[in-house]
Amino acid sequence: MSTRLQAVRAIATMAAGALVLTACGGNQNNPGGEAGASAAPSSKELAGDIKIDGSSTVAPLSTAAAELFAEQNPKVRVTVGTSGTGGGFEKFCNGETDISDASRPIKDEETAACQAKGIAYEEFTVANDALTVVVPKENTWATCLTVDQLKKIWEPGSKVNSWNQVDPKFPDEPLKLFGAGTDSGTFDYFTDAVNGEEGASRTDYSPSEDDNVTVQGVSGSKGGLGYFGFSYYEENAGKLKALQIDGGGGCVAPSVQSAQDGTYTPLSRPLFIYPKAESMKRPEVVAFVEYYVANHGAIAKDAQFIPLNAQQEADLKGDLDKLKTRAGG
Secondary structure: OOHHHHHHHHHHHOOOOOEEOOOOOOOOOOOOOOOOOOOOHHHHOOOOEEEEEEOOOOOOHHHHHHHHOOOOOOOOOEEOOOOOOHHHHHHHOOOOOEEEEOOOOOHHHHHHHHHHHHOOOOEEEEEEEEEEEEEEEEOOOHHHHEHHHHHHHOOOOOOOOOOHHHHHOOOOOOEEEEEEEEOOHHHHHHHHHHHOOOOOOOOOEEOOOOHHHHHHHOOOOOOEEEEEOOOHHHHHHOOOOOOOEEOOEEEEEEHHHHHHOOOOOOOOOOOEEEEEEEHHOHHHHHHHHHHHHHHHHHOOOOOOOOOOHHHHHEEEEEEEEHHHHHOOO
């Protein structure tokens, strides 16, 4: 991971922080997905503010996009906030932001809230993630958990408080749980995938909208267990161990390949941004969204996320065309 992105990621994941990115020089818009190839003719003339908020999981991805874009458009200021997927949609549907980051699709009630305010948008899949279950390096007994075992740990009302309650072969080590806050798309996705119902979870764990808090909690507790996006595991692999997951077809480790080919079930997922159609009437927003789409592969790589597969890439380009149509462009 680059020193540049480490600095950007640290700022982007501050609990109440919003990242303001400005830089200079460069070009944009490479159809092959590599950043920094060729620029729009008037890119140096672009100016204005672009506001993004939402998922703390997707924030590093949008932060990388914003940083790379800012290198080429010094007069455009992009802010990336981390209010969680639900909090981000609330701001978005109130007309406070131009783009909403989300680690799950928008809910029906959120769609209705946007419609009530006349907020039109398109859903863009911009990268993939492998939701990763982690334990500290000191954990020498667990290498793979089944979905049933995860459910036993995390289901509502669970009284599993020791590792030997998960599996009698495991030691009698206190189980200390850390995970996403209830306003997080990661929480919604994990509870649906593991417990069969979105939002269904035991409540006696340490929740946080900031994934770095989960990193600290798990790594600081011998019996710790938590979950978050794959990129946060990769960033902290020196002090955490990722567990393999058995979704019914055997133990599979989270990875780029297993997320793209669908073998890491049920915890691989797409990641989204929701650009607002009205905002696309502003040239700086059009330029940024086009840049995000054209360079999605390089952006995902820079932010240590899993790139789109070929079908997702084709769909993304089609979604951009639909958004431009909605915006009247």
